[in-house]
Amino acid sequence: MSSPSRKLEFVSTADASCRGSLRDVLLSAMPAKGGLWVPTHIPQVAPDFVERHRDASYADLAEAILAPYFAEDLGPAVFRQLCRESFDFPVPLVRPEKLQGTPAGRLSVLELFQGPSAAFKDFAVRALVRVTARVLGDDFPQLTVLAATSGDTGAAVTEACAGVPGVRAVVLYPRVGVSAVQESQIARARPGVVALAVDGTFDDCQVMVKRALVDESLRRRRPLLTANSINPVRLIAQVPFAFHAKRLLAPGRRMGVVVPSGNLGNVGAVQLARRMGLDVAVLVAATNLNSPLPDLFATGEYRPRRATPTASNAMDIGDPNNLSRLLAWREGGPAVEAVTVDDEATLDAMRRVRDASGYVLCPHTAVGWKAAEGLLARAGDQLDDVVVFGTAHPAKFPDVLLAAFGDAHVSRFPGELPTPAPLRIGNDFEAVRQVLESEAGFSQ
DSSP: OBOOSSOOOEEESSOTTOEEOHHHHHHOSSOTTSSOEEESSOOBOOTTHHHHTTTSOHHHHHHHHHHHHHHHHHOHHHHHHHHHHHSOSOOOEEOOGGGTTSGGGGEEEEEOOOSTTSBTHHHHHHHHHHHHHHHHTTTOSOEEEEEEOSSHHHHHHHHHHTTOTTEEEEEEEETTTSOHHHHHHHHBOOTTEEEEEESSOHHHHHHHHHHHHTOHHHHHHSOEEEOSTTSHHHHHTTTHHHHHHHHTSOTTOOEEEEEEOSSSHHHHHHHHHHHHTOOOSEEEEEEOTTOSHHHHHHHSOOOOOOOOOOSSGGGOOSSOTTHHHHHHHHTTSOOOEEEEOOHHHHHHHHHHHHHHHSOOOOHHHHHHHHHHHHHHHHHGGGOSEEEEEEOBOGGGOHHHHHHHHSOTTSSOOSSOOOOBOOEEOTTOHHHHHHHHHSOTTSOO
16 A cells, blocks of 8 residues: 555535544534535555465455555554454455356355445444544543444444443434334344334434534533444445455456445445555446436436335435545446436346346345346446445345345245334434433443
8 A cells, every 4th residue: 555644634625724633523513514524535455466475365355455545643663463353254355156258147246245234334333433532532431433324234233332331323214114124133132222113214314414514512511423324434434345345356347336226335435446456447326216326317306205105125215425525436436327227127136147047135135236237238348246245144134035035035034033112203303412411321
């Protein structure tokens, strides 16, 4: 890694005069003058970076990529240990064997769901909680990690925070719209977790989280930290995914990446990796019908919309948080494409892949797979491999498995699923305020 000599800071996408340190952005997840935090400069990798790290562990790869962002604040030894604690599960690239020799033989799935909550967000949330505890823990004996979730973020946050002294997770999720598996992961009773079931959509949950984060009376009481991809630490911690995919392919292969996309954090992380110097020939954000991104790229007009339920529920987001970051890193950089995949095509992809290979896709990964098929059809001569980011274990979505296959148990969840015990708050910000002002969730 060839890293800049000056210390990394962050700047608002809306106002270049608004700058902050790592500590500042942890304490104020959203800049005071609007926009989102992005690094003031982007560290660059050497041309042979991927080859030199081809045989490294994932934790060591991540350390090398992320050190210019965090190691100076944390110290190299502490940061090395943090990476080893955060990234201690496998990250395989799977090519369904029975598809080899077919047009789909160039497609593979990067299984990012081997962590404790069985979703890709485990990587970044585990890193975020550890970075936060290290940077802020000496000054603040109580830290609240606040998150809105459409399913997988909440499970990753509660897994990362449960039982950590001085840390509690407060997670808002739509009462209707998450799967039973996701709700069990988010809202089962345990120390350090307060789950709030909202009568509304993910966007409603997100609005209340954003409102809390800028509420001075709440912030004066104790730090409010966000685990949503509003937080730049969480997004940056996902940058190694694309580097890892690249090194798992043979040298010289032209790689396309397709990312199932809702709040645009993960596709933004791949774009940031490209801006750091990683060679990704084509990047596609694969969205469901709720996303305004394909229309924005096609027409130049941004029209947020109210989300409606789809089979790929974690992507049911009509006003994505990370749009300004993605646009900032797209401007003057490599192009990003966006496509829409509807439920009919999603379920069809799940059926076809399982029928042909026995491999079961989750509905979000199926959105990516369908988009990848389209990418090969229109630009296959420019690519040797297309990597689809596998975002969650398929067993997290039994209702969708039932709709696709007539059997909710074609994939088995690899863990226990206790009965959820959320607080039901309607759609009331004052109820959120009361929880945040209370000691609920902190160990007594």
